[in-house]
Amino acid sequence: MTEKHETRDACAGGSMNTSIISIRHLCKEYLNVTPLKDISVEIKKGEVISIIGPSGTGKSTLLRCINLLETPTKGEIVVDGVVTTDKKCNINLVRQKMGMVFQSFNLFAHKTIIENIMMGQVDLLGRSRQEAYDRGMELLRNIGLADKAFSYPDELSGGQKQRAAIARTVAMEPEIILFDEPTSALDPELVGEVLNTIKSLAEDGTTMILVTHEIGFAREVARRILFMDGGRIAADGTPEEIIDHPENPRLMQFLNFVNRK
Numbered sequence: 001m002t003e004k005h006e007t008r009d010a011c012a013g014g015s016m017n018t019s020i021i022s023i024r025h026l027c028k029e030y031l032n033v034t035p036l037k038d039i040s041v042e043i044k045k046g047e048v049i050s051i052i053g054p055s056g057t058g059k060s061t062l063l064r065c066i067n068l069l070e071t072p073t074k075g076e077i078v079v080d081g082v083v084t085t086d087k088k089c090n091i092n093l094v095r096q097k098m099g100m101v102f103q104s105f106n107l108f109a110h111k112t113i114i115e116n117i118m119m120g121q122v123d124l125l126g127r128s129r130q131e132a133y134d135r136g137m138e139l140l141r142n143i144g145l146a147d148k149a150f151s152y153p154d155e156l157s158g159g160q161k162q163r164a165a166i167a168r169t170v171a172m173e174p175e176i177i178l179f180d181e182p183t184s185a186l187d188p189e190l191v192g193e194v195l196n197t198i199k200s201l202a203e204d205g206t207t208m209i210l211v212t213h214e215i216g217f218a219r220e221v222a223r224r225i226l227f228m229d230g231g232r233i234a235a236d237g238t239p240e241e242i243i244d245h246p247e248n249p250r251l252m253q254f255l256n257f258v259n260r261k
């Protein structure tokens with residue numbers, strides 16, 4: 001992945017920190033529910049992290065706060081030296097650093113796969129159509145989907161759609177990719193192909209945060225797992241620590257529940 005130039009603006013934070021994302025005492029409240037209670041975590045450049053936990057514990061809300069799709073109620077988020085929770089922050093600059101892959105693929109149905117992959121590159125990165133096409137085709141070839149370039153999303157399987165959506169995100173060359181339950185809309189037999197696509201990205205050194213309900217997936221792709229419970233990070237460790245030797249009683253309960261399903 002191409003190295004981006006460091007750009008700092010009025011709300012630039014400390015540059016001594018090696019974290020690409022720092023989250024400090026983050027809270028998010030809605031009228032009747034507080035999905036994030038007090039989240040603090042440091043994420044290093046190139047780390048691949050899975051977030052697991054019971055449903056409704058704020059995993060998605062945390063990703064959406066990192067990606068500025070939600071405004072946190074309290075606390076601070078620093079992305080690559082930029083304090084994104086500062087009102088003066090240049091949101092577009094931060095958005096360029098991050099891509100998000102959604103459960104529901106979010107491909108434009110009336111555009112071909114290659115057009116879907118070219119759009120952001122042309123409109124947001126200012127690439128020529130030829131450059132965007134070449135990059136898109138290269139990515140599609142890498143993930144074995146070149147023969148689907150001129151198909152429409154509806155002509156692809158769920159797994160192929162999700163891989164195309166990942167290629168579209170990667171084409172924007174973000175430093176960080178956030179995945180929100182990327183396999184939960186897929187039939188079980190299609191999960192493996194998406195997992196392989198994500199694993200090959202992990203080898204590229206892209207920083208990735210992946211919310212998933214699939215424990216096997218979480219452990220295969222990541223070297224670090226966060227367990228969220230009740231709006232807090234209740235456990236943070238390697239897959240061996242979190243899955244093989246859990247100490248937190250709520251985590252043990254959660255893993256028992258998931259394994260019984």
Ligand code: ADP
Pocket residue numbers: 030031033034035053054055056057058059060061062
């Ligand atoms: P998870 O991803 O762990 O399943 P979420 O982050 O999606 O959990 O949701 C956490 C809680 O916040 C849930 O109770 C959910 O209903 C609530 N919530 C999420 N988004 C909103 C919103 N826009 N307005 C009100 N409540 C919300």
